Amino acid sequence: MVLVMKSSNDEEALSSAKEDERRYEWLKAVGYYEKALSFVPESDFLRRGEISESLAFAVYKAAFQAEHSHEFKERMGQALTCYGEAKKLYERSAGTVKVPRISRCDAMIAFAGYWLASEASEKKKLLDECWRLAKGALEVLEGAEASLDYGKTFNMLSISPVLEFILESDFQARVRIMKETVECGEKAIRFLSASDDVSELARACAKTVVCLGMFGYYCQDLRERERSYQKGLNYWQKARELSEEIAIIESLCPVFGCEPMFGLEGSDEAFSNYKKGLEYAKKTRDKFLIGCALDWLTYHTAWKTYGVEDKNETAQLVKTQETSSLKSRSLVHARTLYGSKRLSPNPLGCWH
Secondary structure (H helix, E strand, O other): OOOOOOOOOHHHHHHHHHHHHHOOOHHHHHHHHHHHHHHOOOOOHHHHHHHHHHHHHHHHHHHOOOOOHHHHHHHHHHHHHHHHHHHHHHHOOOOOOHHHHHHHHHHHHHHHHHHHOOOHHHHHHHHHHHHHHHHHHHHHHHHOOOHHHHHHHHHHHOHHHHHHHHHOOOHHHHHHHHHHHHHHHHHHHHHHHOOOOHHHHHHHHHHHHHHHHHHHHHHOOHHHHHHHHHHHHHHHHHHHHHOHHHHHHHHOOOOOOOHHHHOOOOOHHHHHHHHHHHHHHHHHOOHHHHHHHHHHHHHHHHHHHHOOOOHHHHHHHHHHHHHHHHHHHHHOOHHHOOOOOOOOOOOOOOOO
């Protein structure tokens, strides 16, 4: 699975790994992380833990670039194992930083398990465990004023409460989940605003926009919803100013969240934004993101048909809608689905 990479020391290997990550070459990044580990002494548990955790995340991301479901399951299983190895290294290290990083590894182990589980009840249980552990890690990092680590942890794991929200049937539990996530997201934005990492700040802004949108749409009355949307719009503008590519990629999600920012149903603005989303998603080769973009394009195509009087134009739109639905189903393989629950806002229900 991993290519053999050439480098003369760990810093050079890590630099190459980060460069490959920026190009979405996750398997190549894995090779460089493995090379970096070969330069680090066996006794340096903290350093080896950090590199092993980065390696695990690269394997996790590579899973979504798999062409077949069996390849997806294999890579996700490898990611789960790699996070377990990183956790063991952190456990043997010294210092207070080990505690939140162990929790972060445990959270990612639960999250990888979610993607491998087949039953909706088991998926929900694993998401609940993931977010509980993530909150614990964030709380410790906040107390330690570890700003960059806090932001990265939020960006890595904030998708889990979004997916848990989808599987949660209790309204009050849904409110709690989104309220917690928004609060953590706004803290991540404050922390990252003081750092030099504009990419992580853009991610935190975009992810918080999704959560604010969900919180407003599902949990608030009209007046509170408008305040949430306005705050989300400010974060959305900031995210796009920092990086349009990151802002749009991190906003692709199979649930209502960014729609007020992307454009009204069936509007030219929405089509333009989601077409950009599809192109950026294709660049990542991430099947989940590509499926989300196609799903939303199908949704907005359906809305557009309602306002078209010309029968020929309507027929063409319906044809486009059906094509997008088929592509969405084919790109998101079985193990990226969510049990038997319907997750998509798409009226055709592409995500089952």
